[in-house]
Amino acid sequence: MVVHQPPFQLLIADDDAQFREVLRALLEPYFTLLEASSGEEALEIVEGERVDLLLLDMHMERLTGIETILQVKIIVPVTPCILITADATEELVREATDAEAYSVLKKPVRKADLLQTVDAAMVATYCSSPFQAGPHAV
Numbered sequence: 207m208v209v210h211q212p213p214f215q216l217l218i219a220d221d222d223a224q225f226r227e228v229l230r231a232l233l234e235p236y237f238t239l240l241e242a243s244s245g246e247e248a249l250e251i252v253e254g255e256r257v258d259l260l261l262l263d264m265h266m267e268r269l270t271g272i273e274t275i276l277q278v279k280i281i282v283p284v285t286p287c288i289l290i291t292a293d294a295t296e297e298l299v300r301e302a303t304d305a306e307a308y309s310v311l312k313k314p315v316r317k318a319d320l321l322q323t324v325d326a327a328m329v330a331t332y333c334s335s336p337f338q339a340g341p342h343a344v
Contacts, residue, residue, distance in 0.1 A: 213238045214328065214336050215256055219248035219274060220263035220290070225313075229261060232317060233324070236336040245269025245277075252281050259327060264291035264298070272298075275305045286327035290315055 216237040218229050226241050233239060240255065242248035245266050251257065260278060262271035269277070275287045286308035291298065294312040302310045308327045311319060325335050 214258040214332075214334075215240060216259045216261065216324075217242060217248060217251055217257045218261050219243075219245060219266065219271070220261075221266045222263065225263070229320075232320065245271070245274035248274050249277050249281070252278050252285075257282065257285055258332065259324065260285060260287045261324075262287060262289055264289055264293070272301050272305045272307070275302070275307050279306050284331060286331050288323055288327060 214237050216233060217240040218226050219242040220226050220229075221243050223243070226243075230239055230241070237259075240251050240257065242251055245262075246269055248260065248262065249269075252260075260275075262274055264271040266274075271289045271291065275289065278285060278287060287306070289302045289307045289310045290313055291310065292313040294310050299310045308330075309323050311323060321337070325337055329335055
């Protein structure tokens with residue numbers, strides 16, 4: 207367990223600005239949000255800022271979500287990373303698990319699934335929920 211106190215910082219890494227906007231709308235009330243449009247940009251942010259949780263798209267330019275997670279885990283091993291992808295095949299889920307991703311969510315991701323997974327990752331890692339009364343209170 208790592209001790210980080212609210213407000214928690216969440217990094218959204220996705221090359222689709224519209225999808226980042228959707229995630230921002232759902233999560234902004236509960237987190238300080240950081241955004242990256244590529245895996246490389248995500249790594250720059252992780253190197254320079256405290257990031258408590260990452261949401262990453264699988265298919266981005268140059269570095270994939272899994273490649274980015276592998277690099278993030280070198281910099282900050284404890285930070286939970288949730289991969290979001292349209293093609294959550296068994297092989298991809300296995301690769302993500304091997305890269306120490308906390309979870310893999312399939313696009314289109316349901317709000318309840320996203321919030322429950324984010325809450326579970328935060329509680330498992332920091333023993334603290336960003337949601338006052340749990341994600342069902344949203």
